Amino acid sequence: xxxxxxxxxxxxxxxxxxxxxxxxxxxxxxxxxxxxxxxxxxxxxxxxxxxxxxxxxxxxxxxxxxxxxxxxxxxxxxxxxxxxxxxxxxxxxxxxxxxxxxxxxxxxxxxxxxxxxxxxxxxxxxxxxxxxxxxxxxxxxxxxxxxxxxxxxxxxxxxxxxxxxxxxxxxxxxxxxxxxxxxxxxxxxxxxxxxxxxxxxxxxxxxxxxxxxxxxxxxxxxxxxxxxxxxxxxxxxxxxxxxxxxxxxxxxxxxxxxxxxxxxxxxxxxxxxxxxxxxxxxxxxxxxxxxxxxxxxxxxxxxxxxxxxxxxxxxxxxxxxxxxxxxxxxxxxxxxxxxxxxxxxxxxxxxxxxxxxxxxxxxxxxxxxxxxxxxxxxxxxxxxxxxxxxxxxxxxxxxxxxxxxxxxxxxxxxxxxxxxxxxxxxxxxxxxxxxxxxxxxxxxxxxxxxxxxxxxxxxxxxxxxxxxxxxxxxxxxxxxxxxxxxxxxxxxxxxxxxxxxxxxxxxxxxxxxxxxxxxxxxxxxxxxxxxxxxxxxxxxxxxxxxxxxxxxxxxxxxxxxxxxxxxxxxxxxxxxxxxxxxxxxxxxxxxxxxxxxxxxxxxxxxxxxxxxxxxxxxxxxxxxxxxxxxxxxxxxxxxxxxxxxxxxxxxxxxxxxxxxxxxxxx
Numbered sequence: 001x002x003x004x005x006x007x008x009x010x011x012x013x014x015x016x017x018x019x020x021x022x023x024x025x026x027x028x029x030x031x032x033x034x035x036x037x038x039x040x041x042x043x044x045x046x047x048x049x050x051x052x053x054x055x056x057x058x059x060x061x062x063x064x065x066x067x068x069x070x071x072x073x074x075x076x077x078x079x080x081x082x083x084x085x086x087x088x089x090x091x092x093x094x095x096x097x098x099x100x101x102x103x104x105x106x107x108x109x110x111x112x113x114x115x116x117x118x119x120x121x122x123x124x125x126x127x128x129x130x131x132x133x134x135x136x137x138x139x140x141x142x143x144x145x146x147x148x149x150x151x152x153x154x155x156x157x158x159x160x161x162x163x164x165x166x167x168x169x170x171x172x173x174x175x176x177x178x179x180x181x182x183x184x185x186x187x188x189x190x191x192x193x194x195x196x197x198x199x200x201x202x203x204x205x206x207x208x209x210x211x212x213x214x215x216x217x218x219x220x221x222x223x224x225x226x227x228x229x230x231x232x233x234x235x236x237x238x239x240x241x242x243x244x245x246x247x248x249x250x251x252x253x254x255x256x257x258x259x260x261x262x263x264x265x266x267x268x269x270x271x272x273x274x275x276x277x278x279x280x281x282x283x284x285x286x287x288x289x290x291x292x293x294x295x296x297x298x299x300x301x302x303x304x305x306x307x308x309x310x311x312x313x314x315x316x317x318x319x320x321x322x323x324x325x326x327x328x329x330x331x332x333x334x335x336x337x338x339x340x341x342x343x344x345x346x347x348x349x350x351x352x353x354x355x356x357x358x359x360x361x362x363x364x365x366x367x368x369x370x371x372x373x374x375x376x377x378x379x380x381x382x383x384x385x386x387x388x389x390x391x392x393x394x395x396x397x398x399x400x401x402x403x404x405x406x407x408x409x410x411x412x413x414x415x416x417x418x419x420x421x422x423x424x425x426x427x428x429x430x431x432x433x434x435x436x437x438x439x440x441x442x443x444x445x446x447x448x449x450x451x452x453x454x455x456x457x458x459x460x461x462x463x464x465x466x467x468x469x470x471x472x473x474x475x476x477x478x479x480x481x482x483x484x485x486x487x488x489x490x491x492x493x494x495x496x497x498x499x500x501x502x503x504x505x506x507x508x509x510x511x512x513x514x515x516x517x518x519x520x521x522x523x524x525x526x527x528x529x530x531x532x533x534x535x536x537x538x539x540x541x542x543x544x545x546x547x548x549x550x551x552x553x554x555x556x557x558x559x560x561x562x563x564x565x566x567x568x569x570x571x572x573x574x575x576x577x578x579x580x581x582x583x584x585x586x587x588x589x590x591x592x593x594x595x596x597x598x599x600x601x602x603x604x605x606x607x608x609x610x611x612x613x614x615x616x617x618x619x620x621x622x623x624x625x626x627x628x629x630x631x632x633x634x635x636x637x638x639x640x641x642x643x644x645x646x647x648x649x650x651x652x653x654x655x656x657x658x659x660x661x662x663x664x665x666x
Contacts, residue, residue, distance in 0.1 A: 039532045040248035040525070041509045043105040046478030050514050054109045058412060065319075065414060069120045069361040075172045076122030080136070082164050082260065084544075090262040091161050093121060093135060095245035096252070104247045106513045111521065114320070114419045115252040117361065123168050126362050127310055127354045129285070131173065133165040138239075138256040139189040139358050141165045142312065144305070146283025149179035153312065154190040154358050155197045158262035159547070162193025178202070179283040181267065183212040184314035184358055185300035186219035188548075192264035195547055200267065209282055212269035213293050213301040220266060220299070221556040223330060225549065226563055229657040232540045235259075235328045237663065240522035242529060242536055248509070249525060254320050254419030254518030255359050261540070265547030273301045277348060290348065292316050292341040294334055302341075304349040311352035311369070316341055317376050319360040320419035324383065325429030327519055332433045335384035335426075342377035346370060372415060379416045382406060383423065387430040396439035397431035418516045451666045454492035464490055468499050475507055480514075483507045491531070495665045505531040527664045539659025549620045554581055557623055558588065558599035564654045570595040575650045578604040578611030578641065581619060592650065610642035610650070625656055 034042035043051075082091040099119050103112035121135020129145040141162065142153035150169065156162040170176065178198045183191040191212075203210060223231065236242060239258045240250030252258065271280070278289040288304040296315045304311050315322070316338070324333045355369045356362040363369050383404070390400045401424040410416050438445060447453065461467050467490045474483045487504040490497060505528035512524035530536075549557070570592060577590040589605045591598045604611060614622075618637055621627035629651040632638040640647060 036246070036248055038244045038246070038249065038529075039505070040106075040246075040528065041506045042248075043513050044478065044510055046480075047510045047513045048105040051103070051105060051108055054516075058110055058414065058417075060109070060113065062414075065117055065361070066120075068363060069117050071362075071364075072125035074123045074125055074131075075168065076135075077168070078121075080121070080164070082136075082160050082262075084158075084160050084262045088262075090158065091137065091164075091260040093119075093257075096257060098245070098247060099251055106248045107251060108514060108516045108521075110414075110417055110516050111254065111419060111518055112251070113414070114254055114417075114518070118252050118254075118256055120361070123172055124362075126356050127364075128308060130305075130308060130310055130354070130356065131169065132356060132362070133168055134361065135257065136165040136168075136260075137161045137189060137193070138253065138259040140356075140360075141193075142356060142358075143169055144180075144285055145173075145176075146179050146285050148283055149177040151180035151182065151282055151285060152178055152197050153182045154184055154314075155181065156193035157189040157260045158193050158264050158544075159196030160193075160262050161260040162196030164196075166197050177206075178208065179206075180208060181210045182301075182303070183210070183216065183267070183269065184302070184312070185213065185297035186216050186223065187297055187315070188220070188223075188264060189259055190315070190358055191220065191266055192548065194267045195263075195265040198267075200551075203267065203270070209271050209280075210267050210269045211271045211273060211280070211282075211289075211301075213291055213299045214272050214274040215293055215299040216269055216272070217266070217552065218299075219297065221552045221559075225545075225552065225556055225560050227329070228545075229659060231329050232659065233661060233663070236536070237523045237526040238326070238328045238519050240526060243522060243525050248513070250522055252518050253522065255318065255322075261544075263544045263547060266551045268551055276344065288348070290341070290345055292345075295338040295341045296322055296333065298331060302345060302349075304352065308354065309352055310354035310356065311345070311349040313345070313355060313357040313373075315358045316345070317355075317357055317373060318420070319415040321379060321416055321421045321423065321426065323421035323429075324380070324426040325432065326421075327425070327523060332429050334433060335380045335430055339377045339381035339384070342373055342380075346373050346377070375410055375413055375416060379406070379410050382410060383426050384430050387427045388434065391431055391435065396441070397428040397435075398439070400431060401425070401427045418520075419518055422517045422520060450488070450492040454489040457489040458493045464494055464497055464500065468503060471500075471503055471507075475503065478510075480507050480510045484511065491664070492666050501531040501665075505529075530662075530664050535662050535665075536660050543624055543626055546620060546624055546626075549623060550617065554584065554586055554588070554616065554619070555599065555601065557619060558590065558597075560623060561590075561654055562597045562599075564657065565592075565595070565597050566653055566655050567595040570597075570653050573649075573653070575610075575646060576605050576608040577647065577650055578608040579619075580604065580611070580613040581616050582613050583615050583617075590650075592653070608642055610640065610644065610647035612641075612647065613639040 078093055080093045081089055084090050096119055099115050103109040124132045126132055131143040133141045137156040139154055139156055141156050144151040181198060239253055243250035273289045273291050276290045280287045286306050288306060290302045292300045292302050300314055302312055302314045302316055324335050350370055352369055353366045354364055363372060386404055387400055404423060404427045458464060458467055471483050471486045484507050487500050490500040491504055508524040508528040512521045515521040575592040579588045587604050588599055588601050630648060633640060633644055
């Protein structure tokens with residue numbers, strides 16, 4: 001579930017790897033002598049010219065965003081360095097210090113501008129009683145001063161950055177207890193650090209309200225536990241986890257700098273927002289909530305503060321085009337619903353003269369706020385409507401993405417730019433929402449997998465040397481998208497062809513440098529990194545998520561077990577396994593039949609093959625790999641019934657997923 005640091009710490013080794021990749025194989029291309037120490041090539045003239053054209057398209061002379069991003073600054077710490085309990089740095093800002101001045105040729109100027117704005121960090125006063133800590137994680141932590149303490153909104157991704165942010169608040173504004181927590185939605189960067197600001201025992205002892213939208217626990221678990229392993233691997237691409245911080249590397253995600261990777265947790269809400277408007281008073285502060293579930297997240301809320309005439313848009317609104325489909329692989333979002341929730345918020349809260357949100361910097365002045373909300377609303381509605389218009393004319397998702405454009409009134413405001421989501425992949429997402437992956441062309445109904453197709457394409461084109469020669473010609477003309485498509489076939493046909501991988505990596509460099517989206521940039525650059533150096537040897541540490549898993553329902557544990565079952569190995573096998581979670585007093589029966597694992601919370605089955613009595617904590621250790629069933633059987637930590645052999649055989653059918661796997665090579 002977690003994502004971050006590990007920039008290349010051995011640049012000299014990186015350079016040697018790049019040099020070695022150019023020799024010793026059946027095909028090769030010369031190493032670009034202008035490559036930096038991490039192997040990233042210099043921007044070509046085509047890239048330099050493409051980025052220069054951006055300067056004429058947008059109002060870069062408008063500095064209001066920089067003024068707003070600095071407004072209310074109380075304190076900052078440019079040398080911020082946050083470590084976890086293992087002493088590993090999980091968040092620091094100094095590595096982004098190079099982001100200043102004019103954009104280098106290796107960065108889209110519009111993305112560079114956004115990266116500079118996202119570099120502005122510290123504790124800010126938004127308005128009377130409202131504060132924010134920005135730049136301590138991917139998201140913002142917002143703080144509202146109640147009558148007796150702090151009401152925390154979105155306590156970041158992990159407990160260490162969250163605790164550091166609250167310490168900054170207490171240092172400069174006075175030490176106060178936490179008297180309320182609002183988790184605006186089900187994405188981990190908005191709740192994972194909750195244990196850094198308040199403990200469960202404190203919540204229980206003081207009856208502290210923990211507020212979240214309907215479906216919060218289900219959706220948080222679905223995204224981060226059941227699908228977490230694959231999404232984590234893809235997130236290393238999307239957020240540039242392993243990239244150097246440099247002018248030719250990661251500069252930020254557009255939505256913020258990047259997520260802080262560390263110990264994540266969750267707090268079960270004791271108040272649910274399931275209607276609109278829903279009024280609550282928390283520590284003397286009046287809130288009017290909007291249930292916006294099904295917008296940017298399947299579980300989300302926004303709120304208005306009538307006493308302060310301030311509106312928090314959570315992540316329903318942000319100073320970029322957001323994702324209707326996110327490249328790390330979350331559920332496709334409904335663009336019409338999203339636009340509808342913004343429209344509803346305008347009707348309900350459109351008198352606000354202060355706006356703040358879960359990312360980026362605030363906005364002041366009612367006219368500007370309403371215009372911003374309208375243009376964000378219309379952006380998502382436009383993408384939806386025009387995608388469907390073209391789909392109904394017979395265009396496929398790829399054709400629509402190539403043709404769709406936005407009107408200048410929506411396109412030329414910075415807060416609608418492609419910094420995070422993009423017009424192209426969002427149009428494809430709308431198409432997917434309605435029509436799925438199949439575009440209606442039967443040639444795409446049962447197409448060959450990449451390795452087999454690649455081999456046939458390469459053979460048809462005359463072999464690897466011909467493909468590389470043609471790709472080099474196209475690269476020299478600046479046809480980078482075509483080069484990537486061409487060489488991808490060769491790399492999947494011949495994954496050890498260093499010449500193909502080197503030229504494809506160089507091509508991804510150029511596509512990255514031209515990208516306005518921070519996510520696209522990181523995806524391309526991470527692909528180049530892995531083509532040069534291979535997939536990372538070490539993935540995420542699932543143990544960091546133990547606090548998260550401990551707070552999720554036990555049934556979610558069994559959902560995760562179900563997707564680990566090796567269906568081929570399970571064919572023809574039948575087991576009934578009883579599980580008694582002793583400290584929770586919960587009993588479950590697992591049934592394996594037809595290579596499918598089902599679970600029910602019910603009385604234990606007397607006909608079970610085997611059973612175990614186990615503590616909740618130890619059950620979680622089994623899930624995250626900190627304990628193994630073979631080691632536990634016979635120990636005093638586990639009580640077993642029935643056939644021990646059947647118990648071991650059953651658990652042997654459950655795979656431990658690889659936390660790292662190939663993406664850009666077979």
